[in-house]
Amino acid sequence: MAETTNAKYxxxxxxxxxxxxxxxxxxxxxxxxxxxxxxxxxxxxxxAFHEVVETTPAALAALDLxxxxxxxxxxNLLSAHQQALSHFEDAKALLHPMRSIPNELLANIxxxxxxKCHDDGDPDALDPRAAPWLFTRVCSRWRNFAxxxxxxxxxxxxxxxxxxxxxxxx
Numbered sequence: 315m316a317e318t319t320n321a322k323y324x325x326x327x328x329x330x331x332x333x334x335x336x337x338x339x340x341x342x343x344x345x346x347x348x349x350x351x352x353x354x355x356x357x358x359x360x361x362a363f364h365e366v367v368e369t370t371p372a373a374l375a376a377l378d379l380x381x382x383x384x385x386x387x388x389x390n391l392l393s394a395h396q397q398a399l400s401h402f403e404d405a406k407a408l409l410h411p412m413r414s415i416p417n418e419l420l421a422n423i424x425x426x427x428x429x430k431c432h433d434d435g436d437p438d439a440l441d442p443r444a445a446p447w448l449f450t451r452v453c454s455r456w457r458n459f460a461x462x463x464x465x466x467x468x469x470x471x472x473x474x475x476x477x478x479x480x481x482x483x484x
Contacts, residue, residue: 420459424449428466439470 341349348355355363415423427445441447446467449460460466 417459420456421463421465424460424463424466428469432469432471439472 344359424446427449431445442451446460446463449466450457
């Protein structure tokens with residue numbers, strides 16, 4: 315006997331938000347008993363089992379359709395989520411404070427880094443991981459700024475002994 319309920323539907327996709335009431339959640343004790351033995355159902359039980367056999371394929375088809383719709387909805391939601399996340403990350407990157415640092419401040423920072431590198435006692439003008447070369451590897455703005463800032467390149471210490479295998483004298 316099917317219950318009469320006011321089915322609720324999703325406003326976006328019209329999928330039913332309620333579980334189908336015509337499908338029992340668990341097996342009855344009688345079905346469990348019959349499955350654990352080899353006796354046939356009673357004559358009075360046969361019409362109910364025949365009804366299940368006749369109506370279940372349509373119920374399964376309806377459930378398969380709802381599953382397909384739910385999967386499609388999930389895929390659309392996942393895609394929309396990924397697009398929103400991508401837009402969010404793009405906006406965060408574009409609004410990052412490093413993009414708006416004035417050139418004068420960038421020059422001070424770069425000069426300080428170069429001086430600090432020299433003051434540490436082992437500067438290596440050929441090391442691309444050290445200032446000022448490092449600045450040319452961050453982004454195009456920094457590369458252009460560093461290459462066009464002569465104050466960063468006025469003092470270069472070349473330790474040829476340190477690079478004997480890599481540097482050939484002329």
